[in-house]
Amino acid sequence: MAKVLGTSIKRREDPALVTGRGKYTDDIKLERMAHAAIVRSPYAHAKIRGIDTTAALAAPGVLAAYTAADVAKAGLPGMIPVGWLLPDLKTPAHPMLAIDTVRHVGDAVAVVVAENRYLARDAADLVAVDYDPLGAAVDPKGATAAGAPQVHPEAPGNIAFDWELGDRAKTDAAFAKPAHHVVVDLRNNRLIPHAIEPRSALASFDSSKGELTLTLTTQNPHVHRLLMCLASIGLPETKVRVIAPEVGGGFGSKIHHYADEAITSFCSMQLDRPVKWTATRTETNATDAHGRDHVSKAELALDAAGRILGLRVHTYANLGAYLSTFGPSVPTYLYGTLLSGQYAIPAIHCQVLGVFTHTTPVDAVRGAGRPEATYVVERLLHLAADQLGIDQAELRRRNFIPPDAFPFQTEVALQYDSGNYEPALDRALEMVGYQALRADQAKRRSSGGKQIGLGLSSYIEACGLAPSKVVGSLGAQAGLWESADVRVQPTGGVTVYTGSSPHGQGHETTFSQIVADKLGVPMDQVQIIHGDTGQVQFGMGTYGSRSAAVGGSAIARSADKIIEKGKRIAAHLLEAAAEDIELADGKFSVKGSPDKGVGWGDVALQAYLAHNFPEDLEPGLQAVTFYDPANFTYPFGTHIAVVEIDPEIGQVKLLRYVAVDDVGNVINPMIVDGQIHGGLAQGIGQALWENAVYDETGQLVTASLMDYALPRAHNLVAFELDRTVTPCPHNPLGVKGVGEAGAIASPVAVVNAVMDALSPWGIRHVDMPLSAEKVWRAIREAEAKRAAA
Amino acid sequence: MKHKIELEVNGQKVEREVEPRLLLVHFLREDLGLTGTNVGCETSICGACTVLIDGKAVKSCSQLALQADGTKVTTIEGLAQGSQLHPIQEAFWEKHGLQCGYCTPGMILSAAYLLSHSPRPSKDEIRHALKGNLCRCTGYHNIVEAIEHASHKMSSATS
Numbered sequence: 001m002a003k004v005l006g007t008s009i010k011r012r013e014d015p016a017l018v019t020g021r022g023k024y025t026d027d028i029k030l031e032r033m034a035h036a037a038i039v040r041s042p043y044a045h046a047k048i049r050g051i052d053t054t055a056a057l058a059a060p061g062v063l064a065a066y067t068a069a070d071v072a073k074a075g076l077p078g079m080i081p082v083g084w085l086l087p088d089l090k091t092p093a094h095p096m097l098a099i100d101t102v103r104h105v106g107d108a109v110a111v112v113v114a115e116n117r118y119l120a121r122d123a124a125d126l127v128a129v130d131y132d133p134l135g136a137a138v139d140p141k142g143a144t145a146a147g148a149p150q151v152h153p154e155a156p157g158n159i160a161f162d163w164e165l166g167d168r169a170k171t172d173a174a175f176a177k178p179a180h181h182v183v184v185d186l187r188n189n190r191l192i193p194h195a196i197e198p199r200s201a202l203a204s205f206d207s208s209k210g211e212l213t214l215t216l217t218t219q220n221p222h223v224h225r226l227l228m229c230l231a232s233i234g235l236p237e238t239k240v241r242v243i244a245p246e247v248g249g250g251f252g253s254k255i256h257h258y259a260d261e262a263i264t265s266f267c268s269m270q271l272d273r274p275v276k277w278t279a280t281r282t283e284t285n286a287t288d289a290h291g292r293d294h295v296s297k298a299e300l301a302l303d304a305a306g307r308i309l310g311l312r313v314h315t316y317a318n319l320g321a322y323l324s325t326f327g328p329s330v331p332t333y334l335y336g337t338l339l340s341g342q343y344a345i346p347a348i349h350c351q352v353l354g355v356f357t358h359t360t361p362v363d364a365v366r367g368a369g370r371p372e373a374t375y376v377v378e379r380l381l382h383l384a385a386d387q388l389g390i391d392q393a394e395l396r397r398r399n400f401i402p403p404d405a406f407p408f409q410t411e412v413a414l415q416y417d418s419g420n421y422e423p424a425l426d427r428a429l430e431m432v433g434y435q436a437l438r439a440d441q442a443k444r445r446s447s448g449g450k451q452i453g454l455g456l457s458s459y460i461e462a463c464g465l466a467p468s469k470v471v472g473s474l475g476a477q478a479g480l481w482e483s484a485d486v487r488v489q490p491t492g493g494v495t496v497y498t499g500s501s502p503h504g505q506g507h508e509t510t511f512s513q514i515v516a517d518k519l520g521v522p523m524d525q526v527q528i529i530h531g532d533t534g535q536v537q538f539g540m541g542t543y544g545s546r547s548a549a550v551g552g553s554a555i556a557r558s559a560d561k562i563i564e565k566g567k568r569i570a571a572h573l574l575e576a577a578a579e580d581i582e583l584a585d586g587k588f589s590v591k592g593s594p595d596k597g598v599g600w601g602d603v604a605l606q607a608y609l610a611h612n613f614p615e616d617l618e619p620g621l622q623a624v625t626f627y628d629p630a631n632f633t634y635p636f637g638t639h640i641a642v643v644e645i646d647p648e649i650g651q652v653k654l655l656r657y658v659a660v661d662d663v664g665n666v667i668n669p670m671i672v673d674g675q676i677h678g679g680l681a682q683g684i685g686q687a688l689w690e691n692a693v694y695d696e697t698g699q700l701v702t703a704s705l706m707d708y709a710l711p712r713a714h715n716l717v718a719f720e721l722d723r724t725v726t727p728c729p730h731n732p733l734g735v736k737g738v739g740e741a742g743a744i745a746s747p748v749a750v751v752n753a754v755m756d757a758l759s760p761w762g763i764r765h766v767d768m769p770l771s772a773e774k775v776w777r778a779i780r781e782a783e784a785k786r787a788a789a
Numbered sequence: 790m791k792h793k794i795e796l797e798v799n800g801q802k803v804e805r806e807v808e809p810r811l812l813l814v815h816f817l818r819e820d821l822g823l824t825g826t827n828v829g830c831e832t833s834i835c836g837a838c839t840v841l842i843d844g845k846a847v848k849s850c851s852q853l854a855l856q857a858d859g860t861k862v863t864t865i866e867g868l869a870q871g872s873q874l875h876p877i878q879e880a881f882w883e884k885h886g887l888q889c890g891y892c893t894p895g896m897i898l899s900a901a902y903l904l905s906h907s908p909r910p911s912k913d914e915i916r917h918a919l920k921g922n923l924c925r926c927t928g929y930h931n932i933v934e935a936i937e938h939a940s941h942k943m944s945s946a947t948s
Binding site: 010011013014015016017018019020021022023024026027029117118194195196197198246247248249251278280281503504505506670671673674677678679680681682704705706710711712713714716718719742 | 808810811815818819822823824825826827828829830831832834835837864865866868869874878881882883885887888889890891892893894897912913915916917919920922923924925926927928929930931932933
């Protein structure tokens with residue numbers, strides 16, 4: 001049989017998607033379906049004096065208008081809960097409709113339901129809200145200053161948490177008298193995730209059964225159902241079904257439980273008819289959880305030979321107005337724990353202040369914490385190499401954790417299970433033609449004009465979220481296993497019910513490859529069911545590069561159990577002992593006599609007919625696994641960006657991008673490359689163009705795609721990819737995860753490249769995004785300073 | 790007050806009474822049930838709603854249905870010949886030119902317009918021709934590959 005695992009098999013998802021037949025949430029129409037439009041705060045911070053819905057209710061086609069008072073009257077809990085906790089975390093309430101205060105532009109205040117979406121929007125504009133505007137805290141550092149406007153009375157000074165990791169005393173000692181001390185202030189710019197499909201919810205309540213079916217743009221329908229039932233809508237999980245149909249991208253934004261789906265469900269429950277809500281792009285920009293927004297001071301201590309002695313970082317992490325689902329975990333567990341990078345660093349200390357501001361909540365966006373950590377580590381490495389006059393590649397090489405040191409216990413809680421960093425660095429240098437580019441750079445520096453820069457990023461990530469024990473030991477109070485229920489049908493077809501819920505990753509294809517490889521059945525006989533709490537018992541969903549490593553491993557484990565049961569049935573059919581049965585190419589036979597055997601069809605049919613089974617053999621052929629990984633997985637690699645700077649106008653042009661990644665074993669190379677490509681585009685976008693901007697009153701200036709610059713095809717280049725393969729030692733597939741690698745490694749590769757190009761001007765650092773204006777100003781300032789000296 | 794429009798959508802004659810403010814994309818999606826045309830931004834930036842009007846790529850979120858009166862509209866549903874995919878659809882599948890698929894109908898129709906007036910574009914021309922279509926999943930790498938691949942297949946089929 002042809003090899004299926006490790007092969008670029010075309011996606012089975014695609015025929016529906018290239019012909020427009022894929023059904024996304026907003027494509028679905030139900031009988032008697034009404035439309036909701038949500039009235040949102042235009043102010044970052046205000047008291048609500050009153051809400052008058054009279055005019056809205058009188059408008060044509062309007063069925064209802066609701067405020068927080070109606071939620072209270074209906075007796076719903078009406079809250080949006082946080083999903084992950086930290087020690088001493090402040091958890092102020094987040095009502096699904098604002099009760100007396102709005103805390104960010106876009107905060108939901110009221111909802112109008114009408115016969116169609118046009119009429120709903122018309123009427124929403126007629127809801128009169130009497131606001132008393134107040135001052136806003138916007139910047140995470142500024143929000144902690146004395147006298148800053150307060151977001152929640154429960155969190156004095158706007159501090160949600162003060163979190164530390166690593167050994168402070170040991171780290172301070174490393175900084176006591178180092179030969180070299182590198183210091184930099186960094187701002188990791190705020191991102192808006194921008195899945196191209198806006199969020200949407202279609203709630204259908206049936207009062208005769210008391211049941212709610214919610215079709216939702218979600219990366220994790222079970223998590224959404226759980227949070228909704230825990231705190232929002234007052235229904236038990238047995239009465240709620242959440243379905244993820246086609247989901248048009250997520251990048252983190254569709255993990256989180258938002259007020260909007262609770263509001264839409266509430267409307268449907270009140271009216272006893274289906275209600276749909278679909279965000280406009282301006283709504284998504286103001287309400288999809290944003291990403292990053294760190295203000296950090298980062299320091300590196302090195303000895304005279306360029307060996308790292310210690311790393312110290314202090315970060316203000318903007319959490320926005322409320323704690324979003326995973327909000328507190330991102331700048332802590334997924335950030336501080338990654339600060340050792342690929343390096344043997346003997347002392348690390350990290351302090352993070354999680355800060356409430358009057359801005360959109362901040363949560364996981366592709367990479368989630370790990371790009372921020374990589375940015376700190378690799379910016380420091382770049383600056384250190386410059387400061388010490390050591391080549392960029394050489395300084396990294398000197399400090400890499402050596403291949404024989406694994407498993408390697410870092411100073412920041414994680415134990416890296418495997419790694420081999422130099423081959424990826426070497427391959428990246430070879431692919432980019434490092435020496436030749438350095439020679440070209442030297443020539444250009446002496447001749448003037450456009451300059452080139454090379455930026456390295458030797459990154460690590462912790463994927464496969466999340467080993468329950470490890471995150472539990474850090475105080476998370478929740479693990480992140482995954483489930484897989486594999487059922488062999490009576491005619492030999494295989495149905496897999498997985499808790500991983502895709503939104504573009506191609507799970508139906510790759511998971512089929514796993515099963516086909518394990519069982520030896522043709523791929524087209526494997527069916528993958530996902531994204532429906534009515535069909536899949538439970539699941540944690542797709543994010544954190546976890547679907548292959550955790551969801552796929554759960555499927556592989558279930559397939560192993562199926563094989564064991566299959567052997568027992570085959571042994572019965574072949575009148576042999578189960579230990580003498582082997583499975584090859586989909587056929588069970590007795591060892592030594594491969595001619596005589598039975599296939600999955602025979603075994604499966606007998607499993608269900610089961611009229612003459614021995615007493616110790618149960619009918620049926622099904623296996624369930626709840627797979628909790630032993631550790632994170634640790635993909636790594638080296639990326640190199642090559643940029644050209646036009647000093648006259650400050651324009652940065654990306655010339656080339658080389659990425660050598662080690663994501664462990666690969667199920668489908670074409671899909672893995674596609675994941676890297678997409679991550680790179682987002683990370684390069686962050687470095688050069690993307691930026692969520694608030695003014696000092698808390699207005700979101702980048703509220704639409706007219707103002708927020710997403711990368712376009714002509715801004716990017718053909719990416720040059722390669723891989724090294726260091727399999728994950730602790731999961732059954734040896735896979736590590738690939739969804740976020742590109743977004744983690746690339747921002748700092750690009751920034752380092754631009755800073756490399758600017759080094760003749762003595763420019764050390766410019767914050768992202770590196771717009772032409774910022775680069776131009778940095779060059780002019782440097783030249784003015786030089787002229788004055 | 791509603792106005793009558795007559796147009797051809799995917800080769801079928803369509804006659805409807807529409808409100809003057811009805812956007813073409815909503816007419817296609819909600820009145821005709823052609824939900825392959827997606828809405829991503831409603832400011833004509835993202836291009837998910839791209840359709841062909843009289844052969845030209847147009848953003849249907851920024852056109853009124855009334856403006857399409859008397860035209861021939863092609864949506865993603867009208868591209869394949871029965872079960873036979875259009876070469877651009879084939880190429881997107883073969884080259885992994887899509888992930889979540891949301892931008893894909895618009896991308897494919899923009900590509901169809903490009904190839905209708907420039908049958909053998911360079912990669913650079915392809916990238917520039919896609920400036921009105923945003924994709925957040927693929928980094929465009931495989932979309933460019935797919936369109937180039939389609940252009941080779943289509944021009945070798947006609948030559």
